[in-house]
Amino acid sequence: MDTIFALATAHGKAGVAVIRVSGPLALECGARLAAKSLPARGMRMAQLKDGAGEVIDDALVLSFSAPNSFTGENVVEFQLHGSTAVVGAMLEELGRQDGLRLAEPGEFTRRALENGKLDLAQVEGLADLIDAETEAQRKQAQVILAGELGDLAERWRADLIRAASLIEVTIDFADEDVPVDVTPEVESLLAGVASDLEKETAGVKIAERIRNGFEVAIVGAPNVGKSTLLNALAGREAAITSEFAGTTRDVIEVRMDLAGLPVTLLDTAGLRETEDHVEGIGIERARQRAEKADLRIFLSEDFQDIEDLYQEGDLRFFPKADQRADASGAISGVTGQGVDQLVSLVSEQLKERSTQAGIATRARHRDAMQAAQTSLTSARQILARGPEFYDIAAEDMRSAIRSLEALVGRVGVENLLDEIFSSFCLGK
Known part of the structure; x- marks a missing residue:
């Protein structure tokens, strides 16, 4: 895995500029530029010098050891004076370090996704938070970034996994007497998830408008x-x-x-x-x-x-x-x-x-939830036809589970990732 770096704050003059480095060589690079060891998690004031020993700037250096960082990797952040000359000199020096390269747009956030620090819905929430212009947009993005949609999807997924497991146990013991009829519990679980999905899907249009x-x-x-x-x-x-x-x-x-x-x-x-x-x-x-x-x-x-x-x-x-x-x-x-x-x-x-807005905010979210709804509708109809059709109902439940996993980026979204991350800046 490469070690990447980029300016994490806006280009142009500022009081402070932040340059972020993430990857296996991040802590080593930070210690070399600061000419002092860095704590596994903490901060140091240091005089940063280039390879010729010339001072670049006095900076606050923050270090985070994996997995306790935004990306889940070793991360160092340099907080420097925000002049274009200081930032340019620092980026040039980082580019000369062996094993380091300039990050691609959204690559820090993509690594956070790949390392399990964020799910895909949270990534989209982060993008919305960066773009937020109004208070309603900020609040909505914060809800997604906090993982509330992922928590909902995980709760639905757990209920569907239990429902499918109960049905599959019945299938496995089809030739024996099963002491308890699991159909009422399965139907209750499916109905609960279907009701939640219907409500959440209905709120997507308003959430998109916000x-x-x-x-x-x-x-x-x-x-x-x-x-x-x-x-x-x-x-x-x-x-x-x-x-x-x-x-x-x-x-x-x-x-x-x-x-x-x-x-x-x-x-x-x-x-x-x-x-x-x-x-x-x-x-x-x-x-x-x-x-x-x-x-x-x-x-x-x-x-x-x-x-x-x-x-x-x-x-x-x-x-x-x-x-x-x-x-x-x-x-x-x-x-x-x-x-x-x-x-x-x-x-x-x-x-x-x-007030009618749901947590889900994008057409992609709506499509995944509608796909899950379709599968659940089919599962409930087949379930009512009796035990001889339980294997088909179980497959419909598994299909609904896969749709919910796609909602948070666990499966089936690889073709979307490049488009999603291209909207981020280099330092995010």
């Missing part, structure tokens, strides 16, 4: 103030506004943090009949994006005009409150009237939906 962002579309006829409202919500001139109808011809997106949730606001083309080919394309795109959005904000004088797009929970306002004698139920991006109420309503809607 991870990737909710979409909220502003919809209405031309010149009702959609782009002005978007600019007011964004706090900047994100969309061009004018008195001419049809100014917005494509969907304009603005990403925001609303009440700790990631939200992408969509300013759509004004909905109307038109003979302009380009504007017609924009209107069709607007309708498609609005239909797929999680929530729609309608600005209209007559909501019957857009009734076909309305979905339960959508918000409706009269436009241009600043130009109306009666501004009740209206909103204005020009004066800000009603904007705070709108933000509050959108936040409440999305927070309520977020």
Whole structure:
């Protein structure tokens, strides 16, 4: 196994930079650069020198002996002053050390997976935590990183292993009198796991939205103030506004943090009949994006005009409150009237939906759980047909177990690993 190194903090000037080394030669390399022995687990202040004896920097050197480290290998971390010159000199010196090489993207985390320090779901949680921009994303990623999905999968797996074992004992003693009918316990175990899987699978869509962002579309006829409202919500001139109808011809997106949730606001083309080919394309795109959005904000004088797009929970306002004698139920991006109420309503809607999120956050998780559900449904149906079919039911249970093992990366995910780890930086 190679010994790898990389900068673990961001490139550029900083107060402190961290360079990580992992592998069999890590402790030896650290001791050589620090010119002093390192503890099996601890820290040393040291003056780091290159091969010619020139001082690179004064640094704090942390050492971790296998298996008690992030990667499960010997690890040394150098905490240096974060200048580009110091970091460059240190990386250059490490590159000259025999047996060391620069890490590939995500290689430290991949070694943690291979050495049993993390399961695959935790790896995905770590990637989400690094990418988290809002409080909801951070909390969701922390749950996955803490291993809660893996714990769930292990509990389901243990129940299915017991169920399969009970059935297989019955098969093994098919020619003898088995003193206890195991079918009720097996059915209870299968039903419990199936119920949990159904609940968790249903929550994946919302969890994905927390991870990737909710979409909220502003919809209405031309010149009702959609782009002005978007600019007011964004706090900047994100969309061009004018008195001419049809100014917005494509969907304009603005990403925001609303009440700790990631939200992408969509300013759509004004909905109307038109003979302009380009504007017609924009209107069709607007309708498609609005239909797929999680929530729609309608600005209209007559909501019957857009009734076909309305979905339960959508918000409706009269436009241009600043130009109306009666501004009740209206909103204005020009004066800000009603904007705070709108933000509050959108936040409440999305927070309520977020409570339905499960622990699983990705399509891969959903697919594995749905595969397990399918196998369990088949197993329960076959189980009801009697002991002569128990061997088939047992195989369906084993298939469900394999699906749960794929959920946490034990089997069948080798083709996904390169794609997953390529999203990590070199030092992670």
